[in-house]
Amino acid sequence: MKKITKYVLVDILRNKIVIGYTIFLFLISLSVFNLEDSSSKGLLSLLNIILIIVPLVSVIFSTIYIYNSAEFIELLVSQPLKRKQLWASLFTGLAGSLTFSFFIGIGIPVLLYAASATGYIMIIMGLLLTVIFVAIALLAAVIARDKAKGIGFAIFLWLYFSLLFDGLILFILFQFQEYPLEKFMVVAAALNPIDLSRIMVLLKMDTSALMGYTGAVFRDFFGSNTGFIIAVAILFSWVVTVFWLSLRRFQKKDL
Numbered sequence: 001m002k003k004i005t006k007y008v009l010v011d012i013l014r015n016k017i018v019i020g021y022t023i024f025l026f027l028i029s030l031s032v033f034n035l036e037d038s039s040s041k042g043l044l045s046l047l048n049i050i051l052i053i054v055p056l057v058s059v060i061f062s063t064i065y066i067y068n069s070a071e072f073i074e075l076l077v078s079q080p081l082k083r084k085q086l087w088a089s090l091f092t093g094l095a096g097s098l099t100f101s102f103f104i105g106i107g108i109p110v111l112l113y114a115a116s117a118t119g120y121i122m123i124i125m126g127l128l129l130t131v132i133f134v135a136i137a138l139l140a141a142v143i144a145r146d147k148a149k150g151i152g153f154a155i156f157l158w159l160y161f162s163l164l165f166d167g168l169i170l171f172i173l174f175q176f177q178e179y180p181l182e183k184f185m186v187v188a189a190a191l192n193p194i195d196l197s198r199i200m201v202l203l204k205m206d207t208s209a210l211m212g213y214t215g216a217v218f219r220d221f222f223g224s225n226t227g228f229i230i231a232v233a234i235l236f237s238w239v240v241t242v243f244w245l246s247l248r249r250f251q252k253k254d255l
Contacts, residue, residue, distance in 0.1 A: 004076070004086065008093025012065070018101055021057055025049070025105025039114035040205065043122060046106060047201055050126045051194050054102060055133040056158050062094050062137030063154040067147040087138070087250045091243055095134045099127050118204045121228075125197035128235040132193050133158065135242040142249045165192045190234050200231050 012018055028049060033042040066073075069090075076086050106126060110119045137154050144150035169188050189196050 002089075004089035005092045005096070008090055009097050012093060012097035013100065017061060018097060021061075022101040022105045025053075025102065026109065029106050029109035033109060033113040039116070040118070043110070043114050043118055043201075044205065046110070047122065047198070050106065050122065050129065051198055052162060054106075054126055055129050055162070055194060056155075058098050058130045058133040059137045059140075059154045059158050060151065061098070062134045063141050063151050064147075065094060066090070066138060066141035067150060083251050084247060087247050091134065091138055091246075094138075095131045098134060099130050102126055102130050118201065121204050122201050124232070125200060125235075128232070128239070129193060129197055132235065132238045132242065135239055135246065139242055139246040139249070142246050142253060161192055161194045165195065193235055193238050196231055196234060200228065 029046060032045045033039065036042040036045060073086065073090070077083060103123070107123045110123055136157055140154035140157060141150045144153050169185075172184075189199055
């Protein structure tokens with residue numbers, strides 16, 4: 001398992017796309033912090049990149065990598081190696097390499113220019129989002145045998161969590177605005193890792209007042225240290241659940 005993980009990790013880190021992705025994040029981070037007159041504004045500008053670009057690259061690159069490694073995976077499956085170990089090695093290699101790229105590209109500039117509690121939380125959220133969308137990519141790749149369908153499914157999942165989910169929640173809020181929906185909003189935030197990450201960073205920036213009454217509800221639940229631990233636990237549960245679903249499908253899949 002360690003040999004496969006090391007091979008995947010080294011192979012991805014040498015990939016030109018991953019190198020370009022790392023350089024892109026690093027240059028964008030430096031530009032943002034140097035152009036803004038305060039570190040808080042720089043963090044706020046980086047937030048959109050972390051919530052949109054990072055999940056998109058993670059899910060697309062991971063999906064394509066799995067499909068391009070189909071022959072390699074079939075060869076390993078034919079060896080006396082458990083599928084669980086193989087799939088876990090692929091996931092660990094992909095997640096490890098992309099989180100390393102994220103840390104170099106965004107984590108280091110944030111530590112240099114905005115080494116605050118907000119900066120640390122933003123790094124943690126970005127790392128967790130990277131791992132979550134790698135797991136989502138593996139699930140999409142193992143569900144669809146056709147490469148085009150798998151990539152399309154992965155992009156749709158990213159689009160759903162990035163845009164469609166918020167539109168659906170707004171529709172529900174308008175339709176049932178006469179009813180108390182505080183608990184529903186908290187549950188809805190837990191059902192979307194991107195939204196939950198956004199809320200945690202904004203609460204730490206003390207911008208929840210801009211979110212109105214909803215912001216007050218989120219602050220009551222997620223604003224404390226206990227709330228932060230719960231949020232991180234929810235994001236970890238996303239990783240475990242999605243990876244478990246992909247593993248279960250991979251173990252039963254006829255290659």
